[in-house]
Amino acid sequence: MWTTPRLAPRARTEQGKNVRMALRRLAGTAGGRISTAMARLNARHPWSHNDHFHGWILGTLPERRRSALDxxxxxxxxxxxLAPIFDHVTGTDRDEEMRAQAAARCAGLPRVAIDGSDLAEMTGPFDLVTMIAVLHHLDVPEALREVRRLLAPGGRFLVVGLAPPRTARDHLWDLASVVSNPVIGYVKHPWPDRRGVQPPPYPVAEPTLSFDELRRHVAAVMPGAVMRHHLGFRHTIVWTAPGSTEPVSG
Ligand SMILES: C[S@@+](CC[C@H](N)C(=O)[O-])C[C@H]1O[C@@H](n2cnc3c(N)ncnc32)[C@H](O)[C@@H]1O
Known part of the structure; x- marks a missing residue:
């Protein structure tokens, strides 16, 4: 009979470390090579990793839907x-060109207002605050505290975020995203786009906080928040502010 060799605790720790390092190297090099080869493929079958999560947001809304802030x-x-679902929807963006594009997109939607204010200047309460690919542009602890201040009791914070991979688990999620990316692209955009790699349509920033670092910040300000990795090089955060929503009349 074949038995697993028993290792002393110290040797087990070393072995675990080696496995993690090897995994990280494998994920890093394999992911790097594959992602270079797949960049061209992705340009031919592009899809919005941000818009892809709208379905998740619409499926995770709070009970009360008076006011939303994106x-x-x-x-x-x-x-x-969000406009058909909430009584009032506010969008903020610090970029003037983005605000102009958002205003054009939402022209004819009377419930939507576009604003250039910072979070600290806003007054709530909001039943929903969303951030898609935005939290890493902000001072994270300060932004989280502002969102907590702005949320109504029972209001919900929904984040779709990005973080640089640091742990073996992060790298494996990245690798899975690299591999699944063109498959999702083929499904969403079957006909090849021949324009080549396009610049991002909005201001972007490089995320610096890892998933675990971010989780520590989130836990300190929003105890009980749930963070999850997803395909598409994204994670999500869900937090519901304490306090029950008043009964909805009508
Ligand atoms: C990567 S884009 C994402 C845009 C949009 N959420 C989406 O899903 O397509 C990040 C956006 O955040 C905006 N932004 C960056 N810093 C900001 C701040 N301090 N307050 C408001 N918006 C900000 C940028 O102008 C940009 O439009």
């Missing part, structure tokens, strides 16, 4: 999706 609204696609 921070860093970009071209206003999410505002347009």
């Amino acid at each position: 921070v860093g609204c970009g071209r206003g696609e999410l505002l347009a999706a």
